[in-house]
Amino acid sequence: MEAALGLLLVLAIAGSGLGAWRLTSSPRRVLSPEREAMRSALHHAIATLPHLRRGLDETSAKAAAPHLRALTQATAVAITDGDRVLALDGISGNDASASQLRELSAHVLDGRVHVQPRTNAVRLSGSNGSAVVAPLVIQDESVGALIALYDEDYRLRPDDARVVGEAA
Numbered sequence: 001m002e003a004a005l006g007l008l009l010v011l012a013i014a015g016s017g018l019g020a021w022r023l024t025s026s027p028r029r030v031l032s033p034e035r036e037a038m039r040s041a042l043h044h045a046i047a048t049l050p051h052l053r054r055g056l057d058e059t060s061a062k063a064a065a066p067h068l069r070a071l072t073q074a075t076a077v078a079i080t081d082g083d084r085v086l087a088l089d090g091i092s093g094n095d096a097s098a099s100q101l102r103e104l105s106a107h108v109l110d111g112r113v114h115v116q117p118r119t120n121a122v123r124l125s126g127s128n129g130s131a132v133v134a135p136l137v138i139q140d141e142s143v144g145a146l147i148a149l150y151d152e153d154y155r156l157r158p159d160d161a162r163v164v165g166e167a168a
Helices: 002-024 033-048 050-054 058-072 098-108 158-167
Strands: 076-080 085-089 114-124 127-138 141-150
Touching: 033 058, 033 158, 058 076, 058 085, 058 141, 058 158, 076 098, 085 098, 098 114, 098 127, 098 141, 127 158, 141 158
Parallel strands: none
Antiparallel strands: 076 085, 076 141, 114 127, 127 141
């Protein structure tokens, strides 16, 4: 009887040791759960937005703008085709200057993401916010710009520019 209890005790200690080793040796997360969820959502959304892949017009831009605003976690999003603003989401046309949004979109003619720390293109919450502008590229051709606008009190991070660039 004592031998059976001894064997049971050894198995319990060995099982506990194995469980503790398994918990401490599990892989560590590189990204926080929020950032990982955002990155995952971004990749899924890119696959579910084929209307932008077919071409950029007012209809496709208006359909994509709410999804892009959610993905970028921006206060507002504007989509331009270089000449005009095709869609605004999160703000009304009264809050945004079309000429200044077009001016912002001109910053990405070189094909790179542009970060504007303060912009007077829109008045978000009564003050000037910041913007991240990324070129919209369809079949290796730049067809416009995605402008993500953030409130004045929002501090832009490098991840914000990366996410906007990937969403475009």
